[in-house]
């Protein structure tokens with residue numbers, strides 16, 4: 319973990335840091351030891367298992383092939399290494415499809431078998447947090463329908479969207495605490511001949527990438543030592559039902575989630591700090607749809623400009639749908655107003671895939687992103703002009719009707 | 733979008749709406765009293781840009797201050813970003829969760845302010861309820877996102893081609909985020925019917941309700957599903 323580099327326009331010593339910035343050295347020095355016995359809240363997973371023993375539902379177990387990590391209150395969480403069912407994200411698949419494609423590509427390269435289902439709906443939580451045109455039973459039924467669909471395949475659910483992940487944890491709490499709600503949802507699923515199934519652990523895809531980081535490192539073909547990243551951890555990953563997020567003593571002294579930062583360090587990139595790391599991205603759910611002035615202002619004034627002034631990174635790495643969208647797309651209007659913006663934004667899945675030699679267009683689909691990423695690619699040693707020409711020739715094959723769709727073989731073609 | 737405004741109401745009406753919030757199954761999980769410490773406000777993005785305070789909302793509810801509650805449930809709740817940064821409350825509250833409940837009650841009760849707040853978002857509600865994915869590639873149109881720059885135009889112009897260039901087979905769609913089975917959709921429609929969500933839509937937007945009902949009825953009938 320590195321502090322902002324003075325040669326990159328960032329602050330050189332704590333005395334010059336923007337008010338509110340805690341230098342990383344101080345964060346490290348305050349290293350924080352966790353004792354699960356002193357956790358301020360019950361371990362909901364124990365309640366989940368108790369309810370299974372009482373015949374209330376089935377608990378889908380994490381596959382035997384898994385890795386154990388430490389979470390916020392020092393508890394252990396099992397992350398499946400393979401055999402996963404991918405709960406896709408509508409914002410990723412719809413608007414930044416290189417995000418989902420990169421997750422699948424990593425699974426293929428690492429040889430961890432996965433299932434990309436058609437029997438999956440969105441969690442519907444974006445709409446719910448935007449318009450409130452739903453209710454607790456409906457939201458719980460949507461979640462449990464998807465979990466039942468995963469269970470039927472035998473693959474373990476891994477959730478791509480931070481909001482789906484956070485919301486499903488809310489649903490888990492509600493279902494554990496309220497027997498009437500459980501009964502109502504069980505009846506709804508019975509109408510579909512589906513059992514009530516709760517996964518043993520809620521897993522966000524970035525947790526799988528986190529535990530795969532050494533495997534990814536082994537396959538990394540680029541030197542990232544001159545790349546400075548900043549990290550935006552997603553609110554719905556580590557604030558909404560906070561106890562499941564991954565923390566590590568070695569990263570920020572265990573005081574911030576280790577997700578993404580530990581991967582980037584393992585890949586050999588620099589991770590720089592900035593004062594507003596805790597702030598949300600400004601997505602706002604309803605704001606990004608109907609009040610985007612707020613979204614743009616927050617994303618650029620509180621996040622991108624702060625990152626730029628304090629760390630001047632080559633890239634902003636985040637791990638959620640709304641965060642990538644908001645932080646990337648909001649920069650165009652700010653730039654038009656002469657603001658100090660212009661940091662490419664992508665998910666850690668895309669960044670890790672690039673590090674492993676994935677094609678920037680065939681796999682990472684960077685042409686769907688807005689803020690100029692080409693200087694970053696150049697610095698990473700990727701010839702984007704050649705890559706775009708290759709992708710254009712793929713598109714020509716599609717245009718000519720020689721082929722209807724590109725395939726995974728095309729994605730890795732040399 | 734119309735900005736929601738507070739309209740006068742009788743004390744009985746305010747008490748009725750307040751009662752619905754307190755009666756929500758999640759209320760006891762989200763509100764435990766308030767220290768007035770303001771930690772939630774310090775963490776809150778919306779408080780930086782609006783005259784908005786999760787502390788005030790939580791306080792008004794804890795003190796059962798119906799007049800203040802009425803202002804919040806009509807106007808302020810719609811400024812919340814639902815980020816849940818406020819979940820670090822030392823009292824164990826979730827002001828964001830309380831706001832979710834208040835919004836939901838405002839919609840179910842058909843408050844005029846809720847109708848105003850939802851204007852402009854009908855397309856998204858329609859999309860998620862009828863197709864099972866919230867956003868679709870074909871929503872990326874320059875007129876919808878003029879502030880996102882010329883790249884949106886590129887995406888929109890090349891949409892079909894670029895979608896066919898995606899390696900995962902499930903992503904070749906343009907009207908949904910991925911390909912969803914009909915059976916899955918039928919199950920989703922059943923959920924909307926059986927949990928009263930369609931009735932919620934009716935309370936705030938009759939036109940949208942009619943369209944959704946038609947779309948759903950057709951598919952449910954095709955699969956011989958009867959919903960009462």
Ligand code: SF4
Pocket residue numbers: 772775776777778779786811812813814815816817818819827828829831
């Ligand atoms: S959920 Fe709402 S009230 Fe809570 S911090 Fe976020 S914007 Fe503020």
Ligand code: SF4
Pocket residue numbers: 765766767768769770771772773786787790820821822823824825827
């Ligand atoms: S953080 Fe909690 S206790 Fe403090 S003002 Fe906000 S709601 Fe009240």
